Amino acid sequence: MGLTSSNKQISTSSIDCDGSLKVTLAISATPDITSNPTDIVLVLDRSGSMQGSPLANMKAGAKAFIDIIDESTDGTPDGNIGSGSRIGIVSFSDSATVDAQLITSVATLKSAIDGITASGSTNHGDAFAKANQLFDPLSSNARVLVMFTDGKTTSGPPPTPIANAVKASGVIIYCIGLIGSDGIDVSILNDWATAPAASHVSVTPDDSELEELFKDLAANISKTGATNIVIDEVVNSDFTITSVSQPTVGDVTKVNSTTLQWKIDALGVSSNEGATLEFFVKHTAKTSGEKLVNQSITYTDNEGNVAVFPTPSVTVECSIVVNPEPCPTPVDFSVEGCNDSVVVDMGNTYLESLGRIIQADVRIKNVCPGKRVALAAILTEVDSDGMEYQRGMKAMTIPAHDYPDCRDVLVKCIKFVLPEDLDESGESANSMCKTRNFKMRFIAHNIDTDYRCCESVITL
Numbered sequence: 001m002g003l004t005s006s007n008k009q010i011s012t013s014s015i016d017c018d019g020s021l022k023v024t025l026a027i028s029a030t031p032d033i034t035s036n037p038t039d040i041v042l043v044l045d046r047s048g049s050m051q052g053s054p055l056a057n058m059k060a061g062a063k064a065f066i067d068i069i070d071e072s073t074d075g076t077p078d079g080n081i082g083s084g085s086r087i088g089i090v091s092f093s094d095s096a097t098v099d100a101q102l103i104t105s106v107a108t109l110k111s112a113i114d115g116i117t118a119s120g121s122t123n124h125g126d127a128f129a130k131a132n133q134l135f136d137p138l139s140s141n142a143r144v145l146v147m148f149t150d151g152k153t154t155s156g157p158p159p160t161p162i163a164n165a166v167k168a169s170g171v172i173i174y175c176i177g178l179i180g181s182d183g184i185d186v187s188i189l190n191d192w193a194t195a196p197a198a199s200h201v202s203v204t205p206d207d208s209e210l211e212e213l214f215k216d217l218a219a220n221i222s223k224t225g226a227t228n229i230v231i232d233e234v235v236n237s238d239f240t241i242t243s244v245s246q247p248t249v250g251d252v253t254k255v256n257s258t259t260l261q262w263k264i265d266a267l268g269v270s271s272n273e274g275a276t277l278e279f280f281v282k283h284t285a286k287t288s289g290e291k292l293v294n295q296s297i298t299y300t301d302n303e304g305n306v307a308v309f310p311t312p313s314v315t316v317e318c319s320i321v322v323n324p325e326p327c328p329t330p331v332d333f334s335v336e337g338c339n340d341s342v343v344v345d346m347g348n349t350y351l352e353s354l355g356r357i358i359q360a361d362v363r364i365k366n367v368c369p370g371k372r373v374a375l376a377a378i379l380t381e382v383d384s385d386g387m388e389y390q391r392g393m394k395a396m397t398i399p400a401h402d403y404p405d406c407r408d409v410l411v412k413c414i415k416f417v418l419p420e421d422l423d424e425s426g427e428s429a430n431s432m433c434k435t436r437n438f439k440m441r442f443i444a445h446n447i448d449t450d451y452r453c454c455e456s457v458i459t460l
Contacts, residue, residue, distance in 0.1 A: 003305035017318035026198030029268025037084030038142040045149040050118040054207040061214030072222030092127035093120030123156030151182025163192040177203040225268035226301040238285035249275035288318040355419040368406040372447040373398040383424040
């Protein structure tokens, strides 16, 4: 079947300016379909959310998939799937229906697809069960199930145990997901798919891309396993590769701080096989924004397989973080031997009583380089009549930054102590369980300025 999937994932969607994230590369390959006859069941979502262009593009993709398998199995698009391979069709909404048994007639398969209409809820469990019933356990053919869906499970039994049982019986599961109106859960698709999930799941938010996803999967299924694989990964210059884990298959070399090369002698030559590589990158630039993690990634092998990797991006926040108030210094002590208790002199503390602590963060917008900022925080408590009572004021200096442009400064952990004996809530005494209402105001301005007051000189 050749290279059946290629994927790239990142561990998080947002990081701080100097933050790190994990990148996972994954590929899978399977032997040539002409020498490895395969039974394939296309499992197609026809729930109500598929109405309109999603349904039309799914049908186009499924029929293109069949055409590619048709030609690859006997070398010609003759309308008949050859070399012992077969395709079946299952569609599902409230329940699943077998639209075509495992057959070789392209015309009959396409007619079954054309007859699918969209309505109802989404029953993935029944879809997996009906699809699995099409496979003959006594057949020597490889077994592949391609699940397409655009939403979450809304009816029927929990699908994950059923999908796990299907995989346990030797069926390879691929998932194609459309992020539709119901909001697909990609982690669930990963659970359903054959491991490694990263190389058996493809997801798109645009239904116009469905035909290409089906075609890419069929093209890779039809080729032989891959040999002499070389993957060259170059990350965006705003990032640095900090560490690289040993891949599950093959060897990896860190060429420089932004480049690595992954080599695999053979993958999927005798059976379905997946491979993953994990590495960590750190953001080293000083600019915020949505950034692509990789600059480029290339794939080559002896068979001419084509690998198309996603281009994930991460949101980078380069606000400056200031902690103007350190946490209190702890007092260390130990309980030794068989002592059940210990008496410790903890020293002094000041102006505190039973109460609560408010810890506030505030972001100062558009602070320009070289400018210190004076910041004041004013806290009041509000009683049941709307009257305000002073509860404290903090004034602090925020140091200047040397970044090349104006940016936001995040001031963290501004703490106020609120003794319980100052409570104005009007509720009956109940220790710490009462609701108290507050207001906080902030005042900020630049300390440093290049303005100088005019000094007049009068001559008589």
